[in-house]
Amino acid sequence: MDRRSALTPDALAMMDTIARTGSFAAAARELGKVPSALTYSVRQLEDALDVLLFDRRSRQAQLTAAGEELLNEGRRLLAEMDAVAQRVRRVSTGWEAELTIAVDDVLSRLTMLELCEAFYALRPSGPNEPGPGTRLRLRTEVLAGTWEALVSGQADLALGVPADMPAPPGIEMKPLGAMPFVFAVAPHHPLASLPEPIGDDEIVRHRAVAVADSATRLTRITVNLLPGQDVLTVSSMQAKIEAQLRCLGCGFVPEVLVREHVRHGRLVVKQVKRQRRVGGMAYAWRSAAVPQPKKAPQGLALQWWVEQLASPATRQALLDRHHPQHGLRGCE
Known part of the structure; x- marks a missing residue:
């Protein structure tokens, strides 16, 4: 018997039972086997792995260091197998195995994490049943990069796409706010x-600070930069604000993100002759009319997120709520 054939779920479960009950005899009773059959199975496993799993000098089922390692890894693998089985069952009922959400850099991370918390708290089959089983993947994008993640198939839902983007077939779009x-x-x-x-x-005549558009294929968006102006380019809006606090440049920033800095005098808002910028944003997702290969058309997880975004309060929180109002909750 080779190593891969020996490391079956049954063999790992057997190791767990022996360690938990403390003896071969007790484990045999629990598993409905005679002790000699259990001893034979352990020897087969030891021969296949070429290690000793139990100390034969002890009357109890005393694990060796190798046995401890196999037990720990075996328990982890068994838990992962159970989790996979749960996810497969959820997929069969319409819950996606994974949902990727592209979020523009200026939107509220606090609100996004609270939405994730509410999603993980769902119990579709009953209060004592596991959650949806859908793995969430959040990715932060900037300007056209948020839109690119959606139309290229790298994301299922995009929050904060430019509101003036024309939606191609298969993409639904609704206003998020300004x-x-x-x-x-x-x-x-x-x-x-x-x-x-x-x-x-x-x-x-003065250096501007700009956030780099994260798009790699679509035409990148450049906003409020003047021809010939020196530019310091950073990777996020937070980095842009930090640079402007350090007097490394000037530029337009979301009012809600610098409100406290302005109130405390760390930044000064100046009126300019050019039109004041208002960033119109939308959210968009892949339509059920154009199903993706190997994916259920608009699964239940995506439907849940779209339903949350239908709430004006949720949309406003994504735009405005950037500072915690309460202390963080611990894990329960």
Whole structure:
């Protein structure tokens, strides 16, 4: 018998029973076997792995170091097998094995995690049954990257896509809301002391801070950068705000994200001659009319998320709720 054939679920369960009951005789009674049959099975397993699993000098079922390792890994594998079986059963009832959600960098992480918490708390088959079994995968994107993740098939749902994107066949889109932006600089930045409104001829003389669009195939979106202006490019809106706090540049930032910085004087909002930016956002998902290969058309997990987004309060929280109101809850 080779090693792979020897490491069956039955063999792992046998090891668990022997260790839990403390003796071959007790394990044999629980498994409905005679002790000699159990001893023979253990010897077969030891021969296949070329190790000793139990210390024969002890009257009790005393595991060796190798036996302890096999027991620990065996219990983990058995738990994973049970989890796979549960997920397969959920898929057969319409719950996806995995759901990927692309989220624009400026949306509320707090709200997203609370939605995940509510999703994992679902008990579709009853209060004492396991949850949906769908694995959630969240990915953070910027500007056109959020849209690209959806249309390229890398995401099933996209939150915060530009509202003016034309939806191709197979994609449904609904408004998420508007996020106002303000032009902000550090209080010791040269633009902070200029009379308002400030024109582009002054702004272009100072470095801008920009967040890199995460798209790799679609045309990347460039917002509010002037021709010839020096640019510091960062990977996230939070990094952009940090850079502007350090007086490394200027630029438009979401008002809700810098509200506290402005209130405490760490940033100064300046009126500019150009039109104040308002970022119109939408959410989009793959339509049930165009099923994906090897996937159920619009599974129950996606339906649940779309239903949550139908709530105006949820959409507003994604745009506005960036600071915790209460302490974090511990695991239960």
